[in-house]
Amino acid sequence: MLPFVIIAVLLAFASSKPCDDEGSTTKLLLSLNKNLVRSLENQEGLPNPSVHLALRLSNHHNQAKETENLNRLKNNLHNDIQSSLTHSQAVTGLMALYSLALKSSCYDLNTITFLVNDQDETLLTHLKRQMEQEKDHIAFSHRPLTNYYQYSLGVLALCVSGIRVSHHVSHKLIKATENENFKHGETESVDTYAMAGMALQCVKDSGSYAHSATELDTSLIKIKQKLLASRRSDGHIGNEFSTGLAVQAILAMGSEIGECAASMQAMRKAARDNAYDNPMAISQTLPALQGKSYLSVKTQDCRNEDDTLVVESVNPVVVLPSETKVNMKVNVVTASGAAALYSVDVPKGSSLLEALELLERRDVGFTFQKESSLWGPFLSAVNGEQARQSDRRYWHLSSDGTALTEGVGDFKIDAAQNITIKNTSY
Template structure:
């Protein structure tokens, strides 16, 4: 067995728990992905609404991203319906009312614009047999309208059900589209009275759609391919009543997604934005129920300094880790974001893990050198496996002598 295979086996092991959640030992991978997406958004003049929404679902909110997102609304007339739907969901995740968005040119009702574009999709279907854009975008429109409790969501859902019935045998729904359909119809279903004719039609359609998603489940746990798995996870997590218990091997899916994350599969922001919500236990249906004033993570500023032996260096990074995490999790998150600079090694001791090397620079008993950890300028009185940093704390790892 190769060394890399041994490392992966040691990191992830075999998933035996029935709980469908990221194991605490691999949580740093999720926070690393979140940090990666946040850094990307900060560099974009026009942030992606899907990336912004995913970050908000994960608890990280950037007010400057909100302002830039609102600036882009001036081009709403030229957007596809699906793009407008993403803006509705993203604004809602920021706790900005999409029906009344303050812009430089006046207040804009983005939901009304979405209703108009969705009606265009439906009219095009009845005129030509296909939506104006795609089935995926129509499903996304319905999801956003449903989250906003628009009465148009129900009528659009009825059209989507007709489309599904008309193309079941043609295989015209890939995993991504089927997952978005499941999310949209699940939302509409939850708001309907039991026993109605429409409720029965949605129930039957959801059984068909979830069966199709599950048919794409591979032995590894991946659903479709690695990039369709994120939406499929969201869909299956909210439709459990429509497929047999145990049909989705959720823990296998989580395990394989984490393996792929470790290998760098989600460097593309859009791909990362679809997988992040499921990894933090959220779906697009949660955007309207977020607590906009609570962040489950803390920010840690981390600096590594070597002024003892050449080549000298002084590098800094900002990462997020879940509240209550030990310092080791912040080091792992930094290493995941930039392994070239923030790689490190530890050694087990009776006091817990001890960092013996950072950026390829090793401590030495012969030279009496070691890596000292400080909070600002104050040395820590606990090891990296015990010390729990606070929000916005500045941790310094300094190559020192004793």
């Protein structure tokens, strides 16, 4: 048992002043905002609720574009979630993000319904049921149906929408924090700690967790310590693409200015270096740079909003294939441990996806399949072997022994390197 003084200091640490956003430039934020609006025109597949959420949390708006995207969410994404529910597929995270996106536009969530087993029920009713199923699965198999990131998103979405989160559902997230279950493979997941922090902070603010306030506070303290301990020397928390959510969580939980100033600066530098060209990355970074978090949705009122964001048309940049070729070796490791090695020369600057497509066309026995996600395409099958979420497996990508922080569509082959694609459990 820690001495009372230490506990008091830690509790004060968890509830001190929020981070500031000082030093960031209006020009940079406007540039990110405009890039996010432009991504609405170029998006492939379903509309991304995370992008809509970031646009709505922004200080600057293009109301016409946001309204148009809201309608796409209510139609296209709604139909996709309906299909998943009809086929009894777990879509906790997507449904939670969908509800947060709609609420950020002050849309009446009680008017959004889904039909399952001939019964028409509201979005939040279905989300609450999904969370009960997730909670029951944890009790049975010690892990959610999906994962703790999606579980945290579900808790957050219900709480932000004013729905009382079941004590049993919140308690599972608190125990997972205590047991350090937020891992992706053998690595602790900064993204999951961040989302759990925002979810539990919302529960604390709502006053709905009456079981043990100390237990909840202890979890929040631990989450903040984990996030701060993951901060690198350059200021990023985890990596460039997890820093946005991490700073959002620190903002939500409260922190001294000095505890996130370095991370704010790191994000601004990465933005200026064009590291955030993926819309999903911008959508998680922009709210943090503007001093906001997903908890800000709770107080969104949508009245007297700015409508001055003008997005200039930009001529598409045509990138010609480089005449310089670089060698890429690809080592595929199956679930059984069997390995197959391939080699291909690709134009310098090719995306990993383009390089794999070139390798497949060479007809040397390498094949792959991809699926879409909010972050872009990801590998679902390689050489006929699947790595499915339902089996708790995924294709882990690394370059010269270092895990990739970008997806196959974003990572560029700029020099000769060894790519490993390994069927990995989590």
